[in-house]
Amino acid sequence: MSAVSVSDSEIAAAARLLEQGQLVAFPTETVYGLGADAENPAAIARIFAAKGRPSNHPVIVHLAPDADLSHWVAAIPAQAQLLIDAFWPGPLTLILPRAPHIPAAVAGGQDSIGVRCPAHPVAQALLQEFKRGRGGIAAPSANKFGRISPTTAQHVRDEFGSGAIAAILDGGPSEVGIESSILDLTRIGTHGPLLLRPGRISVAQIGEVLGALPGLPDAQAPRASGTLDAHYAPHAPLVLVASATLPQCLEHLAQAQRRVALIHWSALDTTNAQRVLQLPPGPMPFAHAMYAAMRQLDERGTDVILVETPPQTIAWQAVNDRLRRAAFGSTGTLASLL
Structure with missing residues (x-):
């Protein structure tokens, strides 16, 4: 290993x-x-x-x-x-x-x-x-x-x-x-x-x-590591953006002269991002590279880290869980930057 x-x-x-x-x-x-x-x-x-x-x-x-x-x-x-x-x-x-x-x-x-x-x-x-x-x-x-x-x-x-x-x-x-x-x-x-x-x-x-799928936790479930709403976050605000709207979002941020870092997994136009990392499109290789990519892009001067929203399937459940928590404290970031 x-x-x-x-x-x-x-x-x-x-x-x-x-x-x-x-x-x-x-x-x-x-x-x-x-x-x-x-x-x-x-x-x-x-x-x-x-x-x-x-x-x-x-x-x-x-x-x-x-x-x-x-x-x-x-x-x-x-x-x-x-x-x-x-x-x-x-x-x-x-x-x-x-x-x-x-x-x-x-x-x-x-x-x-x-x-x-x-x-x-x-x-x-x-x-x-x-x-x-x-x-x-x-x-x-x-x-x-x-x-x-x-x-x-x-x-x-x-x-x-x-x-x-x-x-x-x-x-x-x-x-x-x-x-x-x-x-x-x-x-x-x-x-x-x-x-x-x-x-x-x-x-x-x-x-x-x-022999049966596990259930979801209720309010009485034990507290556990890494289950707070906000967790796994970079210093720069992190925002999840759907694939279909990413190019337009990047264009608007460029017009506002914002410094943008981008993590994506599909083929798309990344011209308007200053720093770009493309991760593998599968859930396991994406997960393997995700935290290192976030750390690499999280530097002083970056206004926002955009992440292309992964597929909303059960195979991506863990990745989406981590990204949702990493983005939790960034609500309203895009509106404030545009």
Whole structure:
């Protein structure tokens, strides 16, 4: 999965730093995580401080493939085991009842906890070395709260500089490029499984394993990572524009002498955009490149980042989810620029 080699000594040093309560950024197949000892409340607090993240917003605990899940959760329903057997290691997070002895800080004060087993070889090596494979690493994405998730080690360096993070393990670009699917199983008897966040593991794949599609969350669903209305956002306003109206929109912005960056996937006239990135037209390759493209175009002097709206199909569900949240705070931007 990774073209970049991380030495055994680097893995061992990073594990020791985690055991000392420090923060370590590391690659997963989804995005880079900002890791801390999931059983150390002081270390978890360092994550929240470094990210500027609200303390009631839970983080996901990453576990080694052979970890004892019962140490972390109070119950493992049959549906959870089916999903674990089908998708772990991989980009699926399960929300389960938190074991009472696990610090509430990692769950944002809730009685539930998010757990997953990452597939990236560097993440797995780190988890096997940390506490001899019996620890968990709490790791939200390694970026400031609400901003674009990092898919390379350089993105993490750009985001934090030096000081807050004790070590960054460079495992190359993340393969998936967007965060894990999150499935709530805490109310399985009354509500069934609920999809809190779409990702590479699709609702169809989950439904095939469980025999029924997961439902949508209600107001009582647990809080989960990356599910706020505004998230994954660049500094410049990001606006989604339909393919049919993009050329006219670009022309109007050019007439208003606005500096425009554009991410698109179809063949169209991009003459009136100052900076342009065309991403692959398929949902998985688009997702892989999306965050890096947003970071590349998000520079001082850009008035707006336009993104050609992807197809509104189930295959694009995760991409559209991230773009909708990235654009949430930009309502009214085009009107103000024209």
